[in-house]
Amino acid sequence: MRKILATLVALLVIALALPAHATAPPGLPGDLTSTEVSFRGGGDLELRGSVISPAAATAGRPGVVLVHGAGTGTRREKLLAEAVAFARQGMSVLVYDKRSVGYSLFKRSYAQLAEDALGAVGTLRRQPGVDPAKVGIWGLSEGGWVAPIAAGRSTDIAFVILVGANALSPLRQQSWATAAGLRKAGVGGSLVDRAEPSLYRVIADGGMFPEPKHDPVPFLAKVRQPVLGIWGVHDLLTPPRETPPIMAEALEDGGNRRYAFRFFADADHAAHLTPDGGVTRLPELAPGYAELVGTWVREATSGRAPVAQVSGPDPVQASDSFGMPPTAWWESAAMQLVVVVLLLVAFGGYPVVALVRRVRRRAAVTPVKAARLASAGGLVALLGGFAYLLYLVMTGGKLSVPGPMAGDRPILWLALQAIAVATVAAAAVTAAAVARARQAGPRGERVRLGLLVAGGVVFVPWALYWGLLLP
Template structure:
């Protein structure tokens, strides 16, 4: 079973999820943050990172600014070359009375193709008012889609933006850093690990887990928040994501962020909202701390903001609704922290803020076995469509030709109808949940922690199994009276019914 999928961080190499990313135990929120306390850590000198590529020359002139910038700020349009030489356009915001030799920061988007720079205007304005020159740029759409993306290429885009900002008048090129939100939390450390031209790294809503594991958790958490439990959440949803990834429809599913984080030598400020519903806020920080520590980087600060969502914006309802305002103190923290770092006073490792809320833990989403792979699921789907849909079609053709045959048993008709309805219905429903899942799932009416739609599909699955047994029994009792053509038709139907049984168990349709 394959389907299109939206990514919460929202992207193919098939590798096992490293043990580093698998939590060893389920800890309460307080314990999760306590585990990060760096009491035994001492400051370590920053070592030079891998040299960045040479600054790219300015590209063709950018169009007029699409931004409505407040009067106390200036906006400068520029163009630069991203990964693969793609011409990209951005805007630099700064105070109208900005000081010379000021720090700068490049903002890297979260998931989404062609996301306009205006999406990060709120952050850019607030950071600029704290004395920074802030570059925001339109995200690429070329080479980036729902099914295709490269974090390496996105990192090259960010490095091109860094080179462009370092060349701006009034900006101290030694004080330019990078900020990454959500998917940018994978991209920004990768860019920083490649270039010593990046002075610092700020991450918001960043994830220390592989994208597939994060996305599976986010949709499952949304369903649980809607009151759903049982096989739909525990079996069907993660199996769908395994199949999607195995079919090449989930880009960068097993990307491991740990190596890039371990290679970051710059000071790191990582921020999470306590009500992050898209990134597991309890599990990610310890993974970040572990990777940075293994790389010898003790210059990091982790901060949790109360009543804040995935993007560290204010939220009135536990992370479901994102308000335009940033969490109180967030912009001030970025401004003061960047000031300290660029003044040569990198911070010692520390964590502060209230414990984040995470109702459920993530689970590994490893590549599927051969029988659960995308090709095997596609073969089963084709068998079901041919057998279940073909049975009534053949009957209709015979009737139109005046050659109708009395069926061996009415159970065959039930198997055909119920089997087809189960396969198509479950496929459609799961795709719907994935496309609308995340922090605000809409599974429909729920009874006994099961959506009524899922309960109906499970009832159809049981009816299909019963019909398979009855059809096989009826044919066994009257083998000689079944014409040859009917035997082929009935045999194909029964074969589909037999395959349907393990298929339905795999997808949780025959489980509680």
Template sequence: MDLIRRSLPAAALALGLAAIPATANATVAPAPATANATVAPAPANAAARSDAAEPVPAVPPDLRSVEVTFRGEGGLTFHGSVLSPATAEPARPGIVLIHGAGTGTPRTKLMGEAVEFARRGMSVLIYDKRSVGYSLFHRSYSQLADDALGAVAALRSQPGVDPAKVGIWGLSEGGWVAPIAASRSKDVAFVVLVGANGLPPLRQQTWAVAAGLRKAGVSGSLVDRTELNLYRAIADGGMFPEPYYDPEPTIAAVRQPVLAIWGTHDLLTPPLESPPVFARALQKGGNGNYTFRFIPDADHAAHQTPDGGVTRLPALAPGYADMVGSWVADVTNGRPPTAGPAGREPVQDSFTVPVIPPAWWESAPVQLAMLILFVVAFAAYPLTALVRRLRGGSRAPVTRAARLVSAGGFAAVLGSFSYVFYLVMSGGKLATTGPVLAGRPVIWLVLQALAAVSAVATVRTALAWRRARGSVPRGERVRLGLLLAGGLAFIPWAVYWGLLLP
């Protein structure tokens, strides 16, 4: 059954959008030579396990960098850099930066944040994200949390860093990972979250793509039903990691001070719905040491954006780094953080909807079986006619409507899946739909018309066959029977997928 579930054709393509981008790279000046430090000796059975190291990043002349290695979950060796002020104060705080989604993301992806945080008196550890055991189809937030704790241990051992003042910062997917790490270890002194999501991953992802479609002017069944059902099938097929992970219990287990930040133009995480979830969970766990901040004119990663969150500029939003630096200084020096939210309310044009696992008849194996039925039923009809012609024989069809069933159904099935997969790949932030007419992409309208033609032609073919049943040869009955089986199954299938709905 697992093999069948994983066979849902092309579902892997749609999952690519689940990898929410992390922050953009920052341009920095060349750095002086850096020292090496090896942390946490490897277990004997893990000596050969190591992710490839990315090139050592350059840092500006007002900072210094130390290269470190450490062990993550499973004994995997990680490579990172610790950035500190060139004239760093002793007993300074430290912060480990946890990436957003993406396999093997290089540490330089977070270089902009690392540089700015280091300039505010912290030692900042950035590391190359794991590629071993992490892919579009498989990932574990628990595993990533253990990797982060390995980085915490590495930073706590650095000269000049106060081990009691080392915290973690998580972006996007890291907003699920960081609370797990913090709930597991008292070595984490504080937690900073950016673009964090208090909802299950699948619910967040369906919202992000649907919001991108709506931003492109799309409404109706395509955005309300088709996109949602596609992601449910993808998750059921095992192609969407951790789809129903509930972060609330873990957030409730966090005892450290928390700073959570959302850009007012976050298009990838619902910025209005997530803060109340975090507040409710933290209060449930008895943690009142949290601060929420909304950064004006900032995107998902608290970077500047010129177009409402669609485009991410390399520069951090004004005031963001200062906010993090001063908050960390306060909490690590015993001053309680300011509770509650502050800043302009974020923009969220639509709200998320619950995403429940599919029933058996909606499941990935059933959808795969339906696709096979449609391809065989709709393609066999013209192929049989072609074979007959090549053999020198032909037979008048019972009704010409049968050709419409075959052609319309085949085009509607393959066309709709191809188009919807394309949309979910481009649907985050702003979908590329092609021309839109009355809230429907023209391509979708054409596919809906083909589906309607096939449905009507199926009924006409069934009636014509019934009238001429006694005169239809056996071979033609088999051919028509297969076609009608596909056509009759296609009608409820097309309703489910929104092809026969407004």
């Protein structure tokens, strides 16, 4: 029996261990090879990856480490198209599984992610046939904030490639991205102009937006390596017209003019082809993208990097990004929470008291019909408004689906606005009824109605702030 149990335990251990090691990217073309590696990242966390190289690789070849965009525990397969394309340009490419430890929707550290990238760079520099003096780093989207931090810390990095990178703070970038996605879907008015940026500011004030005020400019100014910046002209996640000039100025302020910026037509945020202006991402890279990387890396690692070069079609950016000033005391996350609780008590107390009376079989009180509408409307506008805004934010920027539209307004948002207007009107009628019945009716009923009216008074500035009472 002991032998059987020992055998079962051994088999279980093997079964559990297999997934951790059998992680080579699937479907690798026959002209490429893959070597599994592991290394230590920030906080001494073990990370695993694959080094993809040409099957007929030559000695002294350059190498590049790929740094993921945003996402918890993103698998290396997400960047397999880039890894294959760059390896076919004669490089060894290290792509690794992104950390999930210490990284989440609400918590992350770009400095720690940079340590992960540096661990990968050190591993790639030790691979057979790779020239350690020719190993660089490639960062996509969020990786565009991480790569400059790593490059500024280590001279082991020979070059930097940034794709869909951002020179703005994460809070400003993400707020613009969600607004750009909504506008791409045809949305206008208070939802995109007022409600969406207000929600981001409150989320950041409440500590639920990681690294909201990270300033990439000082880190870019510390980059001394040659830099290749790549953007798709239909980028809906990074303001493609605003970012490159800021990035160029930061590099030049640091004395670095060895940069080349290139825009690709019919390409999205990741420089993949897009058939619909950035909404849909195709698997294919933009034509000429991989070839540009291969040529530029060879030039950069031989001391012939282009100087202050910008080329390609003009990017498409329908609207400017907007500043995200700190919240005032009355719009802070804490105050918003207080107001929400007050409104829930004011609007929710009316039906709760009625239910308690019915359960206790107390004598019914002649209801104020408008009070019922004010109570129900206030609760729907409050809870429905936040639910809809959070849905738009969580679906993320260019993927936001506002639902059926009436002109440039989502029908759901129009319905919430109509309910908000009805709530204010019903609260006003209820207030008039309370004033007429000041000396009549049970005292408890007057208190209940008075609380409802007070909720209606608070509701007006709250609904104005969130755009429910604005066009």
